[in-house]
Amino acid sequence: MYSCKHCRTHLALVDDVISKSFHSRHGQAYLFDKVVNVTLGEKEERIMITGLHTVADIFCVSCGSNVGWKYEAAHEKSQKYKEGKCILERFQILGPDGSNYSIALEAQIGGSDGDEA
Numbered sequence: 001m002y003s004c005k006h007c008r009t010h011l012a013l014v015d016d017v018i019s020k021s022f023h024s025r026h027g028q029a030y031l032f033d034k035v036v037n038v039t040l041g042e043k044e045e046r047i048m049i050t051g052l053h054t055v056a057d058i059f060c061v062s063c064g065s066n067v068g069w070k071y072e073a074a075h076e077k078s079q080k081y082k083e084g085k086c087i088l089e090r091f092q093i094l095g096p097d098g099s100n101y102s103i104a105l106e107a108q109i110g111g112s113d114g115d116e117a
Contacts, residue, residue: 002030002088002095007063009037011088014096018085023049028090029068035086037061043072051076058086067092 002012012035022029041057054073057066068089071082 002093004037004060004063004065004067005092005094006065007060008094009060009062011035011037011060011067011093012086022087024068024087024089026089026091029087030090031082032086032088035068035088038067038086040070041066050074050079053079053082058088065092 001010001014003010012032016033016035017030018033019031020028022031035058037060038058039061041059043054043056046053046055052075053071054075055069055071057069059065060067068087070086071084074080074082
């Protein structure tokens with residue numbers, strides 16, 4: 001189970017992980033088929049490594065922390081599989097593959113949604 005690192009609210013199940021090969025501006029990110037206990041921010045257009053996407057930030061329903069984003073629309077045909085799916089940024093969540101995951105501030109990189117696969 002994955003949960004918010006700030007308040008430990010349940011966000012997703014291990015079985016709902018689609019890919020662990022994504023990256024955000026803060027480091028590693030996971031693509032999930034389903035997340036729970038989040039609220040959606042405003043939809044906006046973002047240019048990412050894999051093209052233009054319509055996304056909405058997602059926030060923990062309990063503490064309000066920004067934990068990732070939801071793909072509302074992908075404008076590139078090859079990226080359509082992301083639509084309706086959510087990214088959880090690894091540094092914002094606790095989970096079975098390292099509950100103490102963190103990144104050094106100097107390791108932060110520019111915003112992306114890069115998929116290594």
